Amino acid sequence: xxxxxxxxxxxxxxxxxxTNGKNEKQDSAVADSTTKNVSRETNKxxxxxxxxxxxxxxxxKNALTTDDDKQAAAAGSEIVAGFASFDEKSLTSxxxxxxxxxxxxxxxxxxxxxxxxxxxxxxxxxxxxLSKDMYDMIKLLGTDKPLYVDRCPMYNNNKGxxxxxxVKEIKNPYLGKTMPTCGTVxxxxx
Numbered sequence: 001x002x003x004x005x006x007x008x009x010x011x012x013x014x015x016x017x018x019t020n021g022k023n024e025k026q027d028s029a030v031a032d033s034t035t036k037n038v039s040r041e042t043n044k045x046x047x048x049x050x051x052x053x054x055x056x057x058x059x060x061k062n063a064l065t066t067d068d069d070k071q072a073a074a075a076g077s078e079i080v081a082g083f084a085s086f087d088e089k090s091l092t093s094x095x096x097x098x099x100x101x102x103x104x105x106x107x108x109x110x111x112x113x114x115x116x117x118x119x120x121x122x123x124x125x126x127x128x129x130l131s132k133d134m135y136d137m138i139k140l141l142g143t144d145k146p147l148y149v150d151r152c153p154m155y156n157n158n159k160g161x162x163x164x165x166x167v168k169e170i171k172n173p174y175l176g177k178t179m180p181t182c183g184t185v186x187x188x189x190x
Contacts, residue, residue, distance in 0.1 A: 050141045053082040057134050058166050060113065064127060064173035065180060069120040076113030083107045098140050106133035124174055131163045138164065138189055149187035
C-alpha cells in the first residue's frame with residue numbers, strides 16, 4: 001500500500017515542480033515587462049519636462065539672434081517657471097543630485113536674463129553659462145527631438161561660446177544681427 005501511495009505522489013510532486021517553474025518564468029516575464037513600461041513612462045515624463053524647459057531656452061536663443069532683449073527677458077522668466085514646475089520625483093537619486101546642481105545654476109542665469117531687459121550684453125553673458133547648463137541637462141535627461149550644439153568662435157574676445165539649437169542652420173545668439181551666421185555645428189544630440 002505504501003508503495004502504491006509513493007508511486008502516485010512522485011509524479012504529482014514532479015508536475016507541481018514543473019508548474020511552479022513555469023509560473024516563476026511567467027511572473028518574471030510580467031515583472032520585466034512592467035519594469036520596461038514604467039521605465040519608458042519615466043523617460044517620457046523626463047523628456048516632456050526637459051522639452052518644457054528647452055522650449056523656453058530656444059525662445060531665449062531665438063530672441064537673442066534677433067537682438068530682442070524684451071523677448072529674451074520673457075523667455076528667461078519662462079525658464080525660471082519651468083524649473084519651478086519640474087517634477088524631480090521621476091528622477092533616480094543619481095539624476096536628482098546632478099539635476100539639482102544644474103537647476104540651481106541655470107535658474108540663477110535665467111533669473112538674470114529675465115530681469116535685465118534693456119541690457120542685452122548682460123543677457124548674453126548669462127546665456128553663455130545657461131547654455132552649458134542646458135547642454136548638461138539634455139545629456140542627463142535626454143530629448144525627444146534632434147538638437148544641435150553650435151559654437152561661435154568670436155564671442156567673448158575670441159574665447160568662444162556654445163549654444164543648443166533646434167535647427168542645423170547657424171543663427172548666432174551671441175552676435176545677433178551683426179554676424180548672424182558666425183559659428184559651426186559641433187555636435188548633434190538625439
